Amino acid sequence: MTTNPPWRRHRRRRAAPRALLLVAVLSATTLTQGAGPSVSDGPLPSNAVLRTSPPSPPRPGPGPGPGGSGIGDPYWPQDGNEGYDVRTYDIDVRYRFQRRRLSGSTAVTLVPDRDLTSLNLDFLLPVSSVRVAGRPVPFVHRGHELTVDPPQTLPAGRRVTVAVTYAGRPGRHEYADAPGWRATSREVLVQGQPHMAPWWFPSNDHPRDKARMTIAVTVPRGNQVIANGWPSGTSRSGTLVTHRWRAREPMAPYLAFFTAGQFTVRRGVTDGIPWITGVSRGLDPRDHRDALTLMRSTPVLTSWLQTQLGPYPFGSTGGVVSGLRIPMALENQTRPTFPRTGSDTYDLVVHELAHQWFGDSVSVSSWSDIWLREGFAEFMALRYAETHGGRSADAWLRQMYRTGMRGQWRFSIGRPGREDVFARQVYDRGAMTLQALRNVVGEDTFWQILRRWSSLHRGGSASISDFRRLASRLSDRDLDEFFRAWLLDRVRPPSSADLGLGP
Numbered sequence: 001m002t003t004n005p006p007w008r009r010h011r012r013r014r015a016a017p018r019a020l021l022l023v024a025v026l027s028a029t030t031l032t033q034g035a036g037p038s039v040s041d042g043p044l045p046s047n048a049v050l051r052t053s054p055p056s057p058p059r060p061g062p063g064p065g066p067g068g069s070g071i072g073d074p075y076w077p078q079d080g081n082e083g084y085d086v087r088t089y090d091i092d093v094r095y096r097f098q099r100r101r102l103s104g105s106t107a108v109t110l111v112p113d114r115d116l117t118s119l120n121l122d123f124l125l126p127v128s129s130v131r132v133a134g135r136p137v138p139f140v141h142r143g144h145e146l147t148v149d150p151p152q153t154l155p156a157g158r159r160v161t162v163a164v165t166y167a168g169r170p171g172r173h174e175y176a177d178a179p180g181w182r183a184t185s186r187e188v189l190v191q192g193q194p195h196m197a198p199w200w201f202p203s204n205d206h207p208r209d210k211a212r213m214t215i216a217v218t219v220p221r222g223n224q225v226i227a228n229g230w231p232s233g234t235s236r237s238g239t240l241v242t243h244r245w246r247a248r249e250p251m252a253p254y255l256a257f258f259t260a261g262q263f264t265v266r267r268g269v270t271d272g273i274p275w276i277t278g279v280s281r282g283l284d285p286r287d288h289r290d291a292l293t294l295m296r297s298t299p300v301l302t303s304w305l306q307t308q309l310g311p312y313p314f315g316s317t318g319g320v321v322s323g324l325r326i327p328m329a330l331e332n333q334t335r336p337t338f339p340r341t342g343s344d345t346y347d348l349v350v351h352e353l354a355h356q357w358f359g360d361s362v363s364v365s366s367w368s369d370i371w372l373r374e375g376f377a378e379f380m381a382l383r384y385a386e387t388h389g390g391r392s393a394d395a396w397l398r399q400m401y402r403t404g405m406r407g408q409w410r411f412s413i414g415r416p417g418r419e420d421v422f423a424r425q426v427y428d429r430g431a432m433t434l435q436a437l438r439n440v441v442g443e444d445t446f447w448q449i450l451r452r453w454s455s456l457h458r459g460g461s462a463s464i465s466d467f468r469r470l471a472s473r474l475s476d477r478d479l480d481e482f483f484r485a486w487l488l489d490r491v492r493p494p495s496s497a498d499l500g501l502g503p
């Protein structure tokens with residue numbers, strides 16, 4: 001994720017990459033489709049807060065029992081659930097722009113870890129029915145927790161499908177201070193972190209449980225839908241059109257998205273990677289033109305990132321610039337979503353695309369591991385600058401070390417606490433930590449570590465401890481002190497060569 005201030009700050013340090021990019025962009029195959037009238041932003045719907053209940057502890061010991069209502073995240077204990085692993089989500093929803101109402105059903109195919117007498121899903125919208133293996137079952141829905149009570153125990157290891165039918169106005173629901181639903185009467189974007197799924201589909205909402213997804217969204221004819229992965233067809237019924245997308249690689253629920261409205265859509269194949277970009281036609285003409293220019297960089301920057309980090313982990317790439325007034329860009333899997341930012345905020349695009357390796361393909365094990373996402377994505381934006389005529393990441397490190405921001409060393413970025421998970425320090429000190437590591441272990445070993453990290457945990461999730469062990473092993477060094485000083489201490493690390501700050 002990147003919030004508003006960072007890309008403005010980055011402009012100062014950014015190089016002039018346009019010429020290089022344009023040459024590459026021109027070699028990409030493009031094809032344009034889709035058009036419609038301009039739209040304008042309207043007010044966001046008012047929100048009502050729903051009560052949440054405390055998580056129940058997982059049931060220990062042998063024998064059948066209920067699944068837990070939290071997966072064990074230290075910051076959001078109700079996130080995710082315990083007792084099963086989701087394999088696929090098949091989401092099929094209809095969206096009504098005027099009423100900002102979503103209705104439909106989601107089939108969650110999962111495998112219990114142990115014999116379950118009940119299980120929880122994370123979901124906020126009103127539920128009308130739940131079926132397990134095709135049969136209606138009782139359920140209890142309190143706030144964020146949907147507890148499904150099948151009459152028979154769900155046996156460990158046996159795949160079962162839980163289908164939930166629901167309808168509601170997502171903008172009326174809040175959970176864990178999340179911003180909720182972003183919509184006008186003509187455009188909607190599902191974008192949020194660390195939570196977003198509970199506003200539109202029931203899930204095991206934690207990056208530790210990823211699953212493949214199909215996303216079908218029905219909207220009135222004349223609108224388009226863009227989501228993760230690749231389109232898998234449309235079908236018409238009267239004035240409605242259902243748009244289907246398929247995300248083939250496992251995905252954390254919060255990274256799933258769709259946007260609906262009217263967009264200029266472009267697609268092509270660059271260096272063997274198919275891509276799709278969308279730009280809202282709700283933007284004013286100049287913003288729309290700038291956004292089209294920016295989105296042309298996404299396949300090229302995906303290719304560039306491959307030269308740095310190894311193979312792109314997914315089957316397609318791209319991006320979407322929203323016409324809504326959204327406060328941040330987010331690394332939605334295969335297709336990051338952006339607010340209007342101008343035509344040349346390439347470092348922002350690099351940041352969100354770098355997340356495809358760091359955060360999306362290799363997810364955090366817990367939200368306390370956020371450094372593995374934001375520090376790494378931010379470092380790749382610095383790497384982009386230093387390889388495109390800007391200053392070196394090391395020069396940036398030393399300047400940040402000397403000056404930094406107010407409160408720079410206020411908390412541990414390796415254990416930031418819930419309030420500071422997305423604080424600027426995690427990004428800046430996070431990237432400083434990686435450049436300092438590069439100084440300590442040397443250029444070749446450093447890039448070997450990043451590539452090995454990406455391949456080792458591809459499609460899974462991992463922790464800071466996992467990274468520390470890998471870096472120590474590949475560099476043949478004891479890096480405990482290094483990581484303690486950079487990630488855990490709340491003071492500026494001493495200026496020493498062992499900490500990457502030698503002369």
Ligand SMILES: [Zn+2]
Pocket residue numbers: 001002351352355373374377
């Ligand atoms: Zn980010």
